[in-house]
Amino acid sequence: MVDCPKCTGLLSPHTYGEHITLHRCCSCHGLWCHPQSLSKMKDEWMSEAVLDIGDPSVGSRLNKAVNISCPSGHGLMERRSDPEQPHIWYEECATCHHVFLDAGEFTDLKFKTLMDWVKKVLS
Numbered sequence: 522m523v524d525c526p527k528c529t530g531l532l533s534p535h536t537y538g539e540h541i542t543l544h545r546c547c548s549c550h551g552l553w554c555h556p557q558s559l560s561k562m563k564d565e566w567m568s569e570a571v572l573d574i575g576d577p578s579v580g581s582r583l584n585k586a587v588n589i590s591c592p593s594g595h596g597l598m599e600r601r602s603d604p605e606q607p608h609i610w611y612e613e614c615a616t617c618h619h620v621f622l623d624a625g626e627f628t629d630l631k632f633k634t635l636m637d638w639v640k641k642v643l644s
Contacts, residue, residue, distance in 0.1 A: 522534075523544070523592040523593075524592060525546040525548065525549060525551060525553075525592070526551075526553070526589045526590055526591065526592055526598065526612065526621055527546070527549055527551050527583045527586055527589065527621065527623065528546060528548050528549040528551075528583065529548065530546040530547045530548025530549055531546070531547050531548075532544035532545065532546055532547075532553055532592055533545060533546075533547055535572070537562065537565065537568055537571060537572055538561075538565055538568075540561060541558050541561050541562055541565065541568070542554070542558055543555075543558050543562070543572065544592070545572065545574075546575075549575060549579055549580070549583055549623070549624060550573075550574050550575025550576070550579075550580075550624045551575065551580065551583065551621055551622060551623050551624055552572060552573065552621070552622045552626075552627055553592055553619055553620070553621045553622075554619060554620060554622075555617075555618065555619055555620075556618055556619075556620060559620060559622075559627075562627065562631075563630070563631050568627075568631070569627055569628040569631050569632075572627060573622075573624065573625065573626075573627040573628045574624075575623075575624025575625065576624055576625070577624055577625025577628075577629075578625075579623075579624050580622075580623030580624030580625040580626055581623070581625070583623050583624075584610060584623045584626075587600075589612045589621065591614040591616065591617065591619065592619075592621075593614065593616075593617050593619065595614050595615070595616035595617055596614075596615075596616070598612035598613060598614050598615075598621065599612065599613050599614075599615055600612055601613050601620075603630060605633070606629070606630065606633065609626055609629055609630050610626075611623070611626060
């Protein structure tokens with residue numbers, strides 16, 4: 522287990538289905554995974570209910586943290602927004618490309634709202 526980049530908790534390994542591996546913080550329940558796993562997670566039925574178990578209000582508070590270090594020791598992670606849902610901010614390591622999603626962000630990322638579709642059509 523490694524330290525969570527956002528709180529004092531530890532990241533523990535989890536699997537979902539046959540091909541999805543990620544780490545979830547035992548304290549804040551943030552998710553740390555490779556983009557390929559994230560893509561697979563989006564396609565899996567009910568993955569958000571099983572994997573994104575944290576309190577979104579805690580995730581929102583921790584989303585304001587800056588200077589987040591990669592749990593793999595690659596230095597600072599870069600803050601990114603999702604191209605299709607720019608209100609969703611996450612951190613990505615420029616070296617290993619793993620992403621960290623605060624509690625509630627994966628669920629938000631998985632489900633596009635009507636406003637997300639309208640914004641995409643208008644842009």
